[in-house]
Amino acid sequence: MKSSTALKWVTGGLEAFLAIPILGGSIVIGFGYAPLGIMLILHIVTLLFSIREGQKFHGSVWGIVTSCLAWIFLLGWLLHTITAILLFIDAFSSGKNEREFVS
Structure with missing residues (x-):
């Protein structure tokens, strides 16, 4: 499993x-x-690993935005939910691509 995939599962x-x-x-x-500050750092690290490994990084970008705006009541909940879903989708599809290359 690539580092970016593991980080996506954790941050998701x-x-x-x-x-x-x-x-x-x-x-x-x-x-x-x-x-929120800790999550911002984790999303930036995940983004950098994703770019370096040529993986999708949409969830990490959403995570950075979420970390900056989540202090706003209700918007934070919505952004955390969307970001979690996107990170899980990115992580799942990254892991799926890795399994296809191994087979």
């Missing part, structure tokens, strides 16, 4: 966790919005 899972109503928002606010 974290985004999905932050998209849980009330719980995700409580964690973000409770830690002084630090989780």
Whole structure:
């Protein structure tokens, strides 16, 4: 499994966790919005690995946007949800392409 694929699964899972109503928002606010900064860094790292490995990077770009705008009530939930879905799709399709080359 490529590094970018693993990072997409991890960041997608974290985004999905932050998209849980009330719980995700409580964690973000409770830690002084630090989780958004951490996610921004993770999405940038994932983007760089994806570009370097020639993989799709749409989810990572959405993640960067999400990290910058998620402090806005309800918009944050929507963006976390969309980003998680896109990252999971990117990770799944990247892993699928890797399996096709191995066969």
